[in-house]
Amino acid sequence: DAGVTQSPTHLIKTRGQHVTLRCSPISGHKSVSWYQQVLGQGPQFIFQYYEKEERGRGNFPDRFSARQFPNYSSELNVNALLLGDSALYLCASSLAFGAGNTIYFGEGSWLTVV
Amino acid sequence: AQTVTQSQPEMSVQEAETVTLSCTYDTSESDYYLFWYKQPPSRQMILVIRQEAYKQQNATENRFSVNFQKAAKSFSLKISDSQLGDAAMYFCAYREMNYGGSQGNLIFGKGTKLSVKP
Numbered sequence: 001d002a003g004v005t006q007s008p009t010h011l012i013k014t015r016g017q018h019v020t021l022r023c024s025p026i027s028g029h030k031s032v033s034w035y036q037q038v039l040g041q042g043p044q045f046i047f048q049y050y051e052k053e054e055r056g057r058g059n060f061p062d063r064f065s066a067r068q069f070p071n072y073s074s075e076l077n078v079n080a081l082l083l084g085d086s087a088l089y090l091c092a093s094s095l096a097f098g099a100g101n102t103i104y105f106g107e108g109s110w111l112t113v114v
Numbered sequence: 115a116q117t118v119t120q121s122q123p124e125m126s127v128q129e130a131e132t133v134t135l136s137c138t139y140d141t142s143e144s145d146y147y148l149f150w151y152k153q154p155p156s157r158q159m160i161l162v163i164r165q166e167a168y169k170q171q172n173a174t175e176n177r178f179s180v181n182f183q184k185a186a187k188s189f190s191l192k193i194s195d196s197q198l199g200d201a202a203m204y205f206c207a208y209r210e211m212n213y214g215g216s217q218g219n220l221i222f223g224k225g226t227k228l229s230v231k232p
Contacts, residue, residue, distance in 0.1 A: 042205050042222030056219055088157060099147055099211050103220065105159035
């Protein structure tokens with residue numbers, strides 16, 4: 001079975017532009033989360049979705065938004081890109097809602113803002 | 115707010131030897147989960163081991179084991195018989211139990227880079 005898949009794997013954007021990152025969870029998983037990992041740091045929580053509803057939001061500006069589709073895939077959108085948005089964006093999925101469910105990560109999308 | 119601290123930015127171990135990675139955390143909760151994740155150069159976070167705070171027994175997964183000291187809020191990872199493939203960034207993470215509200219996101223430390231010498 002396929003794991004968590006993310007696209008694109010690498011991309012370069014210019015300051016002020018918009019970016020959309022995509023994630024397909026493991027088949028059967030209904031919960032998707034997004035994390036930002038800046039170089040040299042641990043991942044930081046951005047959003048969590050379950051059954052197409054937002055269930056958690058980290059300390060990120062309103063330029064960051066996300067949504068989950070009926071097939072449980074998800075998009076992360078970032079508007080008005082800043083240099084500081086350069087990071088690895090990790091998507092994670094779990095079978096259901098609840099902290100007891102194991103979280104599985106994708107390989108991430110590398111975003112470089114120039 | 116909960117925090118996770120990994121005080122060893124880098125560690126090195128000889129192949130076949132044992133190494134211990136340290137992690138401390140701060141929380142006022144009594145029920146929570148703790149994890150160790152491995153991140154190789156491929157960048158995919160891989161779950162190594164998890165511990166439920168209500169369990170006194172330390173978790174073990176093959177060559178990986180933890181020393182969970184709840185009162186001291188310490189959660190170290192021991193890797194026995196180290197292999198070249200163990201070389202990676204290791205992240206300690208905390209997650210609070212869900213009691214009907216938010217699932218509880220993962221809170222990560224800054225990581226420890228482990229090198230394995232042949």
